Amino acid sequence: MFTNFKETVWSTLTHLSAETVGWIAVVIVHASTIPNFVAVMNGLTDRMPQLDILLMMWFGLALFFLKAIIQKDMLNIVTIGLGFVVQAAMLALIFIK
Numbered sequence: 001m002f003t004n005f006k007e008t009v010w011s012t013l014t015h016l017s018a019e020t021v022g023w024i025a026v027v028i029v030h031a032s033t034i035p036n037f038v039a040v041m042n043g044l045t046d047r048m049p050q051l052d053i054l055l056m057m058w059f060g061l062a063l064f065f066l067k068a069i070i071q072k073d074m075l076n077i078v079t080i081g082l083g084f085v086v087q088a089a090m091l092a093l094i095f096i097k
Contacts, residue, residue: 023075026064029057030083037090048094058084 005077039045061080068076 018095021027023079026061026076026079026083029061030080030087033087034090037087037094044058045084 007052033049036045036047036049040048064076065080065084067073070082
């Protein structure tokens with residue numbers, strides 16, 4: 001009985017930990033460009049991040065978004081979608097300014 005409980009707890013914690021690490025990774029990837037965008041918006045620098053890095057990050061996030069849609073993972077769908085909206089809005093503010 002104790003062994004079954006131990007295995008159930010371990011498998012649950014492993015699954016939760018993997019999901020949490022994946023979610024945190026997506027948030028960090030989205031947040032990686034924010035300091036540079038804020039610096040450009042405030043006039044502290046005129047150097048934008050390299051386009052190839054931005055495109056590779058967005059392509060990777062788009063694939064994560066597609067994966068979340070296929071798996072019907074609402075947390076990642078909302079997180080990645082919101083990240084795309086925030087980054088697009090920041091880019092629009094930079095180019096409109």
